[in-house]
Amino acid sequence: MGWLDALFGRSTSRTPRGSAQIAKQRLVEVLVYDHVKLTPDVLEAIRREMCAILSRHLEIEPQGIEITIVRGEGGDRLVANVPVRRAGTGSRGATQ
Amino acid sequence: MEEQQDRNGRVITITSGKGGVGKTTTTANVGAALAARGKAVVLVDADIGLRNLDIVLGLENRIVYDIVDVVEGRCRLRQALIRDKRLTNLALIPAAQTRDKEAVSPEQMRALCQELRQQFDFVLIDSPAGIERGFRNAIAGADEVLVVTNPEVSAVRDADRIVGLVEAAELPPPRLIVNRIDPELVRRGDMLSVEDVLEILAIPLIGVVPADETIVTATNRGEPVALDPHSRAGQAFRDIAARLLGEEVPFQPLDTPDGVWRRMLRALGFGSRA
Numbered sequence: 001m002g003w004l005d006a007l008f009g010r011s012t013s014r015t016p017r018g019s020a021q022i023a024k025q026r027l028v029e030v031l032v033y034d035h036v037k038l039t040p041d042v043l044e045a046i047r048r049e050m051c052a053i054l055s056r057h058l059e060i061e062p063q064g065i066e067i068t069i070v071r072g073e074g075g076d077r078l079v080a081n082v083p084v085r086r087a088g089t090g091s092r093g094a095t096q
Numbered sequence: 097m098e099e100q101q102d103r104n105g106r107v108i109t110i111t112s113g114k115g116g117v118g119k120t121t122t123t124a125n126v127g128a129a130l131a132a133r134g135k136a137v138v139l140v141d142a143d144i145g146l147r148n149l150d151i152v153l154g155l156e157n158r159i160v161y162d163i164v165d166v167v168e169g170r171c172r173l174r175q176a177l178i179r180d181k182r183l184t185n186l187a188l189i190p191a192a193q194t195r196d197k198e199a200v201s202p203e204q205m206r207a208l209c210q211e212l213r214q215q216f217d218f219v220l221i222d223s224p225a226g227i228e229r230g231f232r233n234a235i236a237g238a239d240e241v242l243v244v245t246n247p248e249v250s251a252v253r254d255a256d257r258i259v260g261l262v263e264a265a266e267l268p269p270p271r272l273i274v275n276r277i278d279p280e281l282v283r284r285g286d287m288l289s290v291e292d293v294l295e296i297l298a299i300p301l302i303g304v305v306p307a308d309e310t311i312v313t314a315t316n317r318g319e320p321v322a323l324d325p326h327s328r329a330g331q332a333f334r335d336i337a338a339r340l341l342g343e344e345v346p347f348q349p350l351d352t353p354d355g356v357w358r359r360m361l362r363a364l365g366f367g368s369r370a
Binding site (some may be wrong): 018019020021023024026027028030031034071 | 248249252253256257281282284285286287288289292296298
């Protein structure tokens with residue numbers, strides 16, 4: 001199971017805009033820092049740079065990129081989920 | 097219970113990282129609930145220097161020897177065991193009040209746990225807050241760990257740290273107790289939900305304890321709320337005990353008639369809550 005979903009304003013989960021959402025966002029950010037010493041700014045930079053590199057070879061949807069930190073057996077993993085447009089059709093798949 | 101040798105009991109440490117989230121209350125009540133189910137239970141207050149478990153259980157006036165006396169050999173183990181006044185199969189080893197956490201080593205805790213598990217079905221260890229020596233002592237002899245948290249940023253952050261340390265100690269993944277959840281605040285979107293906390297900590301859930309004033313009144317009296325059949329928090333602690341015994345107990349819906357009633361009163365302009 002992953003956390004960090006709330007980062008980059010992704011909002012696939014239910015969206016009561018109460019203070020709980022703010023709490024969750026802050027918690028996720030602070031845990032990313034605790035685990036991998038990355039600040040939200042640095043993560044945003046990673047996202048931008050990944051976008052730039054991938055865009056050279058693929059047609060991607062920058063808004064749909066999700067970066068997640070997942071706690072696993074052997075430690076933490078950074079998982080990026082990048083939606084790509086299928087050549088010619090405009091429909092989308094996703095690649096990791 | 098001392099006569100019956102080697103019960104091969106389970107040693108379970110209750111910990112949290114952050115202070116004040118309800119470790120001691122949880123230890124007392126899960127222990128009382130297990131004892132009420134007929135199990136031989138000993139509670140160990142490992143918060144040396146800040147003795148509290150005796151107060152929650154109402155046993156503060158019966159202390160002669162403490163955990164440091166035991167490990168330093170100033171008394172026999174049975175002399176330091178305080179039998180609960182309500183449940184004869186519930187016992188307490190109090191913390192020392194005038195010493196500090198350095199007074200006990202992890203090796204001594206491990207040996208103490210080994211000795212206790214021969215006499216009891218459950219050895220519940222109330223860990224001090226923090227991640228230093230006291231915490232290391234508390235998990236030294238543990239088979240399993242329960243992490244208590246509140247639905248708050250700081251408490252969950254500290255719980256996350258504890259989860260990492262428990263895993264680093266090569267213990268099985270700890271199980272989570274979310275304490276002091278207020279269903280009304282969750283419903284309004286102003287408190288992290290159990291699901292939010294679970295998503296972040298990614299460990300199995302063993303209990304959800306609602307914020308409940310019966311805990312305050314029971315603690316004032318020195319009586320475990322787990323023995324109050326009408327208390328919702330008491331029921332939550334009894335459910336945790338049942339899950340520790342391997343029973344499949346559904347999690348209670350947080351919106352009880354009581355909650356609905358309170359909400360109606362508030363809608364009508366009676367009562368308020370920050």
